[in-house]
Amino acid sequence: MIVAPAPRTTFGLLGPLRVRAGGVDVPVPGAKRRMVLAHLLLHANRVVSADELTATLWADDPPRTARDNLYTYLSGLRHCLPPGPEPARISTTPHGYQLHVADDELDAAVFATLLRQAAAHRHAGRWRPALDLLDEALRLWRGAPLADLPARPAWSAPLGRLTELRLDAREQHAVAHVRLGEHGAGIGELRELATDHPFRESLWLHLMTALAAAGRRADALAAYRQARDLLVGELGVEPGAALVEAHRAILAGSDHLAPAPAGAATPDAPDAAQPVPVSATTPAAAAPSPATAPAAADPPSGVPEPPVAVPHQLPAYPADFVGRQVELDRLDALLRPDPAGPPTVACLVGMAGVGKTALAARAGSRVTDRFPDGQLYAQLHGSTDRPRGAGQVLGxxxxxxxxxxxxxxxxxxxxxxxxxxLLAGRRVLVVLDDAAGVDQIEPLLPATGTAAVLVTCRRTVTTLPGAHLLSVPALTPDDARTLLARIVPDGRIEHDPAAAGRITRACGYLPLAVRLAGARLAAHPHQSVAQFAALLAPGPGRLDQLHADGRSVREALLPSLRRLPDDAVLAVTRWGLFASETQPDWVVRSLFDLPRSDRALDALVEANLLRPVADPVAGELRYRLPELLHCHATEAAGQLPPDERRGVAGRVSAGWLARAEDATTALPHCVFLPRPGTADRSAPGAPTPPRTAPLAWFDQRLGALVDAVDVAAAADLHEPAWELAVALTPYFDHSNRYDEWRRSHRSALAAARRAGNRHGEAALLRGLGQILLYQDRYGEARELLLRSYQLSRELGDVRGAAVAASGLGSVERLAVPRGNATRWFRRSLEGFVALGDENAQAQVHNNLGMINRDRGRYDQAHDRFQQALQTARRLGDRHREANVLREIGALNLTVRRPTAALRQLTAAVEIFDQLGDTHCAGYAIQTMGRVLLTTGDERRAHRSLGRALGVFRRLGDRSGEATAMEGLAEVYAAQRRSRDAASSREKALELRRQITGDTEATRLPHR
Structure with a gap:
């Protein structure tokens, strides 16, 4: 019997992730599952640990269920991948997982093989087969590697290597055309490559060579000019030696211009024939000693040069000095005598109180043996109103x-x-503390490299030639707590580490503030750490607590502010209106008078009072105001005139409203969004949120967004306040951010009611009612939703009334099993049909299906669910699709079709996981646990119900928690663990009593 060969399998990394068998695409569903496959392919035939895969999937924030989820993804991959060269395509080892791939199955491996074969032909001068192989290799590429998956740090290096190999292959391909005399094709490719990669000099060299070989000398010279203009204009460097030599040869009309080697880097090093300077090979020990140093210029007035003393002026560093190992190691490497070069200048820059002087003293003490001719120290008072002159310091x-x-x-x-x-040739360390700027530093620099200079400065001195700038940050939380414990050595810090952490956090981890806090605690031995931490809680008065022995944080900060332009100080004060210490560039600029924002913003950054912060999500620039400076700004903002507050609040809320509404369109459809109001939505300079990561965009800006609502409400800008609060509702709902949801809506509601804004009030009441519904506070939820419904009806707001009616239907369904839920849902459906909102209609059909299922009308429930599912799929609403699949799974559990139920619930969980909705996933996992229990799989049922219970407890969902506890009681009963079963039932019953306030509570229907 002849057995047909198995269809050939191929894996694709060179473009979107792809798996094919027999020329047909093999679907690999689920983003997380595809990411696991991508990581295994990047490490094909090697063992990858579970920790590495977990870090790839969830970076630094894996869920508690990360390992379980990972096992699920790997199991799914094993089922969907075609068989491989080993019995198991993915094998498990004691150290992790290994994906087995044959040499010809992975496009990246085939690409590398073709490049090696082409290189062999190229080096042998066989250009035609080399070109054919390069053609074949480049045809493997379908786009950017893994273009359909989110970027991961662990992939940067391997994907970067692939991209670089592709560029090399394209370069070799073009050169092969030129070597074969096909100048037109080669020149066209090289021009395209040089345009895409203008700073890769080898491309310009090949282009010049090709143009000259084609008899186009003028074009070759023009290419050189273009390359030189780019290098000088953009990078400030001249072309390398190879480009310059080719240019000379073309100018000379040489007929022997050799083609550049394909794929070779342009040589930039000096000619090897040049003599090596003697100073470069002189060992440090052979440097001139003070006795043999070159004679100095004649001293003034013909006075004989005095003998040189050996000073040791470094101040003592604090005995409780902690941390700073990174900075100390960097300074250790820098502060070395270099007789062959100029003096090393290291500048420690940072805000007041960050510990620059202590760090300089500690670093200097570690290198005194390198500077046996002395250590000089000068206090320059650069941060005061009267910085010392260079002449005085030199004296x-x-x-x-x-x-x-x-x-x-x-x-x-x-x-x-x-x-x-006097310092020429002498090994001396000079420490210049608290410099004002370059003009004060330059006259104090030695002339020879045997000396080194260490400068501290609050401002970033960017124009000091050759200086090494080291930004000094605040302490790490652990180092700050260690410092506090050393200042307060009586054991109180160790006894209450949580309160100690609150103190150091309130100090912004600034050494000066931590020292002052420690001094206050040490002076009051009977005060507890928790009591002092309460005094440093956010709010006015925090800075008043941070003083001791005539020193205070406030007095340390004020000199830096006094040296700023007036508009920069005003911007810092306006920032105090907002609780968020980190804001994007466009918000910060809205705090200034726009025509002068660049100058004032630069002044704040140079003074280290604003720190730029990278934004990996949107790529926009953000700034952070140091915490204690923000405290000062908050106090000062209370003195701003009301009109000025409203102006700032209006500009910021308008920008956030425009961006939030834009980002919301990339989230799953949400029925809570109302009819828009009349608030301004302009956003000058604000970048558009990314369409691919809306949740991450909201996550990173959540504090600033809620902050903007509060500030607008406090300024009585009721319209932007309520519109921005409601614009955030889809994100709040999707991410279970109930605290921020409640805070923003209450703040905006107060402003709307003060202004008599009934449209805003109705919208905000709907949101607050929905939170109460999620937290099982049904009586309060009904009250707010009913008021919202009545207001919307009075205003003729069909959408608002439909949304409120849907909420009221949910209240009735959950709180009163035989109540009027159907009536409310039908009213809601009428409104959404009138509006033509099919997404919302699908949600109402799903709710009506749940009511029919709860009341035993299974056929009608099935029809409603199918109607909702078809609509959701047609509209591409995956979140709604998952919700409906979850309910269909519950229906199949009820009618005892466990296999179908598990299939639908698994699909729902996968979608919820992809969308990041842990709350809805929790409900699906809970139902899955109940299905597994009916099949007798008690172990998996216990695990599923336990996972769901953790979700509900974390989110404060008491009804979900009670249902999960009831399910666990059934599992324990099946396992004959009667004591555990009784305990779980009692806990569930107590939760039901809390929800209903009824001592005779019965089991409520699940959501």
């Missing part, structure tokens, strides 16, 4: 070096010359 340094006061030159230039002469 102080010269005296430390042994120059008697009467012999000090009078002029600053002469003092600087004598200072440089």
């Amino acid at each position: 102080e340094l010269l005296r430390a070096l042994g120059v008697p006061r009467p012999q000090l030159p009078r002029r600053t230039a002469e003092r600087a010359a004598q200072y440089r002469s």
